[in-house]
Amino acid sequence: MTSKTIRVGIIGADTKASWAGASHIPALAAQPQFTLAAVATRHEDSARRAAETFGAERWFADPLALIHDPSIDLVTVAVKVPAHYEIVLAALAANKAVYSESPLGATLAQTEEMAAAAGSLHTAIGLQGRLNPSVRRAAEIIARGRLGRLLSARVAATTFGNGPESTSAYEYFDKAAAGAGFLPIAEGHVLDVVEAVLGDITEIDARTELLWPRVKLVDTGATSVREVPDHLDAIVKTASGAPAGVQILAGVPASDAHFSLEVRGSEGWLKLTGNHPAGVQVGDLTLSSNLDFAAPDRPVATGTGPTAAEIWTGASINVSEVYASLARDITNGTRHTPGFQHAAHNSRLIARVEQAARTGVRQ
Numbered sequence: 001m002t003s004k005t006i007r008v009g010i011i012g013a014d015t016k017a018s019w020a021g022a023s024h025i026p027a028l029a030a031q032p033q034f035t036l037a038a039v040a041t042r043h044e045d046s047a048r049r050a051a052e053t054f055g056a057e058r059w060f061a062d063p064l065a066l067i068h069d070p071s072i073d074l075v076t077v078a079v080k081v082p083a084h085y086e087i088v089l090a091a092l093a094a095n096k097a098v099y100s101e102s103p104l105g106a107t108l109a110q111t112e113e114m115a116a117a118a119g120s121l122h123t124a125i126g127l128q129g130r131l132n133p134s135v136r137r138a139a140e141i142i143a144r145g146r147l148g149r150l151l152s153a154r155v156a157a158t159t160f161g162n163g164p165e166s167t168s169a170y171e172y173f174d175k176a177a178a179g180a181g182f183l184p185i186a187e188g189h190v191l192d193v194v195e196a197v198l199g200d201i202t203e204i205d206a207r208t209e210l211l212w213p214r215v216k217l218v219d220t221g222a223t224s225v226r227e228v229p230d231h232l233d234a235i236v237k238t239a240s241g242a243p244a245g246v247q248i249l250a251g252v253p254a255s256d257a258h259f260s261l262e263v264r265g266s267e268g269w270l271k272l273t274g275n276h277p278a279g280v281q282v283g284d285l286t287l288s289s290n291l292d293f294a295a296p297d298r299p300v301a302t303g304t305g306p307t308a309a310e311i312w313t314g315a316s317i318n319v320s321e322v323y324a325s326l327a328r329d330i331t332n333g334t335r336h337t338p339g340f341q342h343a344a345h346n347s348r349l350i351a352r353v354e355q356a357a358r359t360g361v362r363q
Contacts, residue, residue, distance in 0.1 A: 008028060073330075098122075100340075104125055128281055146268065160251070162226075188347075198244065203362055254311070273288070
């Protein structure tokens with residue numbers, strides 16, 4: 001065991017891109033076991049500005065220079081998905097612990113290669129919704145058998161993304177080659193929370209749709225062609241025995257945002273609810289049940305960062321839980337944080353959904 005402060009370098013901490021500033025920066029600031037040692041972007045001006053804004057000790061205009069800085073213990077990869085592969089493999093080769101946003105790779109093959117390359121290094125994947133305190137408590141209630149025999153579950157989820165309008169900065173989400181569309185992101189996060197509560201998904205019947213094939217880019221007035229699905233209906237069976245109906249709606253206005261996971265058992269019921277516009281992985285969740293239960297733990301962090309847009313309010317809540325778990329693992333030499341092997345599992349799950357939707361055959 002070691003009490004050494006964990007020195008973190010964030011790649012992709014640009015002040016103009018709100019996610020790192022809204023989630024990773026305040027998540028680290030809330031935990032004294034971490035120090036923001038460095039930030040890196042692809043440009044000198046933006047890297048220097050990020051260091052000043054976020055209070056980092058150093059800045060780099062070359063992400064590889066940050067990775068090879070011997071003082072960095074943990075590399076956080078918060079760049080666009082197509083850039084993950086090169087950066088993550090370089091960090092692993094440098095023998096660094098790595099926290100990567102999800103999806104880990106643009107393809108299943110990339111994800112599995114990075115998972116294999118991680119070996120015994122500490123890793124974390126940005127499937128942070130499963131570590132929300134209310135999700136953890138719901139999983140505990142079910143694992144203890146307090147609902148009795150599980151009978152059914154129902155999931156309804158929304159996201160403001162993948163709708164009829166977007167911006168040029170997010171156009172890449174709609175391109176198949178980017179590996180960052182509706183299925184690996186919106187669906188990947190929702191199904192991961194389902195698995196956290198009900199156990200691994202063992203069977204899948206699914207249908208996807210492409211409701212908005214042409215997308216208006218509101219900042220330029222141009223029209224972009226969407227190449228990936230933007231809607232999912234599925235019926236899944238889980239390791240706990242409970243079947244679950246899942247619907248994920250894209251392009252939903254912030255005022256209509258909603259997430260709910262209702263589980264019914266022979267001895268009772270529980271429900272997880274949230275209303276963050278970006279989806280279940282962002283913001284807090286509320287747990288309710290007809291059974292008495294211990295209140296979920298208080299989140300490690302609740303605020304937003306210095307460059308957070310309003311749409312990302314609360315983004316540090318679940319990300320801070322990932323960092324807290326990773327700090328315990330690094331300190332104690334354990335491996336409890338969902339890492340790159342879990343990322344590969346999630347990517348394989350998405351591939352099964354795609355196969356079921358394409359063929360009409362249960363996977």
